[in-house]
Amino acid sequence: MSVYTLGVSAYYHDSAAALVRDGVVVAAAQQERFSRIRHDHGFPGDAIAYCLDHAGISLDELNAVVYYEDPELKYDRVLSSFAGAGPRGLRPFASVLPEWWAWKRDVLARVDAELLALGRGTAPRATASQHHRSHAASAFFPSPYENAAVLTVDGVGEWQTTTIWHGRGTSLELVNSLSYPHSVGMLYSAFTYYCGFKVDSGEYKLMGLAPYGEPKYADLIRRELVHLRPDGSFTLNMRYFAFHQGSRMVGRAFEKLFGAPVRDPESELEQRHCDLAASVQAVTEEIVLGLARAAVELTGERRLVMAGGVALNCVANGVLTRSGIVDEVWIQPAAGDAGCALGAALDHSVAVHGRPHLAAGGDGMSGALLGPGFSDEEVERFLTAGGYVFHTYTEDKLYDEVASHLADGAVVGWFQGRMEFGPRALGARSIIGDPRDRDMQKRMNLKIKFRESFRPFAPAVLAEDAQDYFGLTGDSPYMLVVAEVADRIKSEAALRAGGPGRGLGSINEARSELPAITHVDLSARVQTLTERDNAPFTRLLRAFKAATGCPVLVNTSFNVRGEPIVRTPEDAYRCFMRTGMDVLVLGSHVLHKDDQPPFAEAGDWRDEIPLD
Amino acid sequence: MRFVASTVFLTRFVPVSLYRRLRDTSRFGARFHRSPSAWDKPYAVGPR
Ligand SMILES: [Fe+2]
Numbered sequence: 001m002s003v004y005t006l007g008v009s010a011y012y013h014d015s016a017a018a019l020v021r022d023g024v025v026v027a028a029a030q031q032e033r034f035s036r037i038r039h040d041h042g043f044p045g046d047a048i049a050y051c052l053d054h055a056g057i058s059l060d061e062l063n064a065v066v067y068y069e070d071p072e073l074k075y076d077r078v079l080s081s082f083a084g085a086g087p088r089g090l091r092p093f094a095s096v097l098p099e100w101w102a103w104k105r106d107v108l109a110r111v112d113a114e115l116l117a118l119g120r121g122t123a124p125r126a127t128a129s130q131h132h133r134s135h136a137a138s139a140f141f142p143s144p145y146e147n148a149a150v151l152t153v154d155g156v157g158e159w160q161t162t163t164i165w166h167g168r169g170t171s172l173e174l175v176n177s178l179s180y181p182h183s184v185g186m187l188y189s190a191f192t193y194y195c196g197f198k199v200d201s202g203e204y205k206l207m208g209l210a211p212y213g214e215p216k217y218a219d220l221i222r223r224e225l226v227h228l229r230p231d232g233s234f235t236l237n238m239r240y241f242a243f244h245q246g247s248r249m250v251g252r253a254f255e256k257l258f259g260a261p262v263r264d265p266e267s268e269l270e271q272r273h274c275d276l277a278a279s280v281q282a283v284t285e286e287i288v289l290g291l292a293r294a295a296v297e298l299t300g301e302r303r304l305v306m307a308g309g310v311a312l313n314c315v316a317n318g319v320l321t322r323s324g325i326v327d328e329v330w331i332q333p334a335a336g337d338a339g340c341a342l343g344a345a346l347d348h349s350v351a352v353h354g355r356p357h358l359a360a361g362g363d364g365m366s367g368a369l370l371g372p373g374f375s376d377e378e379v380e381r382f383l384t385a386g387g388y389v390f391h392t393y394t395e396d397k398l399y400d401e402v403a404s405h406l407a408d409g410a411v412v413g414w415f416q417g418r419m420e421f422g423p424r425a426l427g428a429r430s431i432i433g434d435p436r437d438r439d440m441q442k443r444m445n446l447k448i449k450f451r452e453s454f455r456p457f458a459p460a461v462l463a464e465d466a467q468d469y470f471g472l473t474g475d476s477p478y479m480l481v482v483a484e485v486a487d488r489i490k491s492e493a494a495l496r497a498g499g500p501g502r503g504l505g506s507i508n509e510a511r512s513e514l515p516a517i518t519h520v521d522l523s524a525r526v527q528t529l530t531e532r533d534n535a536p537f538t539r540l541l542r543a544f545k546a547a548t549g550c551p552v553l554v555n556t557s558f559n560v561r562g563e564p565i566v567r568t569p570e571d572a573y574r575c576f577m578r579t580g581m582d583v584l585v586l587g588s589h590v591l592h593k594d595d596q597p598p599f600a601e602a603g604d605w606r607d608e609i610p611l612d
Numbered sequence: 613m614r615f616v617a618s619t620v621f622l623t624r625f626v627p628v629s630l631y632r633r634l635r636d637t638s639r640f641g642a643r644f645h646r647s648p649s650a651w652d653k654p655y656a657v658g659p660r
Contacts, residue, residue, distance in 0.1 A: 084632065176655065
């Protein structure tokens, strides 16, 4: 009989559930996709219900429920943090602590109660793992490596902010760690906050801004804010930070150091914000390289696996893969705290059942396609009930049909199979387009995503053609590595300039044959595709290549700015009708915008969805 | 609850905070920032 383990991460940021059967991840999803609240941190009841339904089991059939972190340890850190805060911590203390006393210290009882309230039987009592152990397990156990060095880096778990582990077979052993308040995640978030973006979600924007700036402040950061040691460890100079006091990320001394107050989110972005972004990015890369060096030195392994929010910094990942410090890198696609649910469950299951995916080769993430899927019949029922106009294609015709629309310049909503687990759309819930089109970036940003036009798009490329287009050293199946575009496809002007054009003025120049995915610094956040990871999307790329000679497509998440990625055909149709998309593909069904009945909504959806 | 929290904070946490700051014994302080290594365990290279 199969043995099932449920992993849960909740109550902090991006709640999620994951179900593991005999050492194999069978289902995983983030609660935000169900509740439609971005980064929903509530109890992931819907995500759990989905996992159970997918496996066709009730809570009674679970062998264990593992919560992703240790509440007592975390409470200890929260108290210590306030003991370091001084009188300024009074207000945050008075608002935060009652919540800890009321239920957060006993969060496992809360998890038990919420599970029972689902009405799906009785689960075994929840047990607690530890935050960074969950991250480390999510990085190592599903990785394709028998042995590896493990590096986890985030804002903070309980106490730890950075950990190095040695993974061998089914054992995972802590080698060393750095603890709060000394944290790369906090450093990056402090600059995110200082530049006027939202902490815990605006970090991507800061990273996207960096190529427009010069790292002018990097030396100042190294001198004043961060003390980097030769052994890879580092500390933050807490004179400048205020996150431990509870209400702001940076203190007055920080603002004085950089000569201006925190940027008002409504105000214009200036060149100095780009320079700040470039500077903290440069220092982050230096820290990550130092940590990777330490991980290799301490474990003697040449393969590295990573997780934790900082592992989503795909620019730093790119630098790491090219550094020669390690031979191979594998990064958990759900590197943030959602992935802790998966790590916690795997950690529990692997001890007994081993790592079955190793025998088959490749990783154990099923291309990260671990979320809910919808059959063609289900989609058809939905479309017919709504009176929507669609054409259905057999599989061999579908790809050619969609490829020809893409080649004609259409922006296509691509909804296929099971939803992705983790922050990236990988070709199951994606909006796609022709990367050769000069206007594609602007069109997609302004008419579809309704966001700043500087934000770049990512390319999906057939793995076998990746080297012809990008300077990648290995595969990047989860879009977590940034690489430079190959010289072959760079524009004359870009080659002549000998380097990237910088400054906010240079947004809309064509820099390569694929302008829609070439960032201002001539880089791209690449996803490499194989049949094994995602067959339908790979076949579509093949059809597009056959039609145009180009094995690359623009791939961006199927949502508008501020909204979670779509989950159901209904979510997808709504997003399709609200935006400037031309074609929607739901499984084998193809819909054209012009054929659809008028779409009327009560109120303006832009008022419902908060800006990100 | 907020009142209880405030009282606890003023009577327990502020003195601890000031004491630590005076003696510079905290992980948040300048002495730790200047220490040769920030790893939680000794940095030991070689077979374990
Ligand atoms: Fe984390």
